[in-house]
Amino acid sequence: GAVVSQHPSRVICKSGTSVKIECRSLDFQATTMFWYRQFPKQSLMLMATSNEGSKATYEQGVEKDKFLINHASLTLSTLTVTSAHPEDSSFYICSARVDRGGNSPLHFGNGTRLTVT
Amino acid sequence: KQEVTQIPAALSVPEGENLVLNCSFTDSAIYNLQWFRQDPGKGLTSLLLIQSSQREQTSGRLNASLDKSSGRSTLYIAASQPGDSATYLCAVWDGGSQGNLIFGKGTKLSVKP
DSSP, X not given: OOOEEEEOSEEEEOTTOOEXXXXXXXXXXXXXXXXXXXXXXXXXXXXXXXXXXXXXXXXXXXXXXXXXXXXXXXXXXEEEEOSOOGGGOEEEEEEXXXXXXXXXXXXXXXXXXXXXX | OOOEEEEOSEEEEETTOOEEEEEEESOOOOSEEEEEEEOTTOOEEEEEEEETTOSEEEETTEEEEXXXXXXXXXXXXXXXXXXXXXXXXXXXEXXXXXXOOEEOOOEEEEEEX
8 A cells, every 4th residue: 555654753853953854655656745733632734735846835824934845756755844943843744645636545654753842 | 614523532432342433524515534543643544535425435343434415424433442542533625626634633542451
């Protein structure tokens, strides 16, 4: 089945530093990947949609200059949290579909737990 | 705006029981609904995907039903096991061109041995 690999699984960083999270589709090409954020006891909230070769589409309220998304190839999307602050501490998850649109299952990475001290 | 609600927020049952998790959505104009499982600190595992034209999907001990007109879906777990303990999320796709999902907050299931 379709596998999405996310790295790292856990990261602790100091306030003011930047952190990069990678999301790879291992056995399929993903023209579109999604980045979600999950706070404790809350549902996943879509942050941005990442399209290969073009600029990401950010959801309302998500700072595009703070959460930099790059989708340089059909198998890799990266999320960089710039100048991280404690309030950015959260669980970040990426996902991808085998095909466009929503008529196939969405496959998720295992998530990245970010802790900013 | 589509909203997805899951009831109950948490559920604890003894091993062997059959159980039902509920999911409701406010806008019935969906294309599909997907149930996921999330283990603590982990990503999501897709369990079942139901297209809007379908009424139910089955996989092993899991059965998901969809009543699009009433905006409801249920996930039935038969003969529950301690390994079923996890948070179960439902999500709908409303047909947006990009295919992203709208999630409920999940039901945290604990199956006691």
